[in-house]
Structures are given as C-alpha cells and as structure tokens.
Amino acid sequence: MRDALRTLAQATRTIDEPQDAAVALGALTSGLVLVRQVLNHVADWHEQAAHLAARHAVGSRYAGRDTVDAIVSDLRDTADALLDAQSAVGMAWGRSERIAWRPEPKRRSAQPATSRELPSVAACAVAPKRNVDQLTR
Numbered sequence: 001m002r003d004a005l006r007t008l009a010q011a012t013r014t015i016d017e018p019q020d021a022a023v024a025l026g027a028l029t030s031g032l033v034l035v036r037q038v039l040n041h042v043a044d045w046h047e048q049a050a051h052l053a054a055r056h057a058v059g060s061r062y063a064g065r066d067t068v069d070a071i072v073s074d075l076r077d078t079a080d081a082l083l084d085a086q087s088a089v090g091m092a093w094g095r096s097e098r099i100a101w102r103p104e105p106k107r108r109s110a111q112p113a114t115s116r117e118l119p120s121v122a123a124c125a126v127a128p129k130r131n132v133d134q135l136t137r
Contacts, residue, residue, distance in 0.1 A: 001031075001034065001035075001038075004031070008027055008031070012024045018099070018101035019101070022093060022096040022097050025089060025092055025093035025096055026093050028089050028093075029086060029089050029090045032082050032085055032086035032089060035082055036079045036082045036083060036086065039075045039076075039079040039082070040075070040076070040079050042075055043072045043075035043076050043079070046068050046071050046072050046075070047072055049068075050064075050065055050068040050069075052064075
C-alpha cells in the first residue's frame with residue numbers, strides 16, 4: 001500500500017492533463033476506503049485478542065485491557081475521520097468529473113517567426129495585384 005501511495009504522490013507532482021486530476025482523486029478515494037478497512041480490521045483484531053493482553057499485562061490484570069480499549073478507540077476514531085475525508089475527496093472527484101476542460105491556449109513564442117510562419121513572397125505579391133485589378137475595373 002505504501003508503494004501505491006508513493007506512486008500516486010509522485011504522479012500528482014505535475015498533472016499534465018486535466019482528466020488526470022480526476023483519475024488521481026478517484027484513486028485517492030479508493031485508497032482512503034482501503035485505509036479505513038485496514039484500521040477497522042486492526043481494531044477488530046485488538047478487540048478479539050484483548051483477553052490475551054489482560055493476562056500478560058504487568059501490574060494490574062486489567063491494564064492490558066485498558067490499553068487495548070484505548071488502541072481500539074484511536075483506530076475507530078481515525079477510521080471515522082477518514083470517512084469524512086473520503087466523503088470530501090469523493091465529492092471533489094465527482095465534481096471534477098463534471099468539468100469539460102478546454103484545451104490550454106497555445107502561447108505565442110517570443111522568438112522571431114520561422115519561415116513557415118511568414119507569408120510567402122508569392123502571396124505578398126499577389127495580394128496587391130488583386131487590389132489594383134479591382135480598382136481598374
């Protein structure tokens with residue numbers, strides 16, 4: 001999972017196409033769902049194994065259970081917070097899917113025009129002749 005998140009982070013450093021932002025938001029939304037699942041699975045495991053922690057705790061036999069309860073609470077709270085984040089990112093993803101992006105305007109170069117951009121000598125010579133021909137008619 002770490003590698004997938006690292007790849008996503010690197011891929012979003014520069015976004016070349018507008019639709020790539022929507023793809024990234026979709027991947028992030030899916031990733032948040034998976035992280036929430038992991039948090040809940042680890043919390044479930046702690047709850048199921050809590051009886052072992054109570055037996056092996058130093059000091060009070062319930063100290064281990066108190067620690068497990070705190071861990072479970074932390075994990076569940078984090079999963080709930082990620083649900084809010086997942087919802088917000090999902091909303092942004094949905095909104096981004098509704099945008100019709102226009103192509104970025106081509107920028108004019110500050111460099112002098114190349115021979116392809118200059119009108120041909122023949123075209124320059126023909127235009128004045130047409131104007132003169134129209135005047136003489």
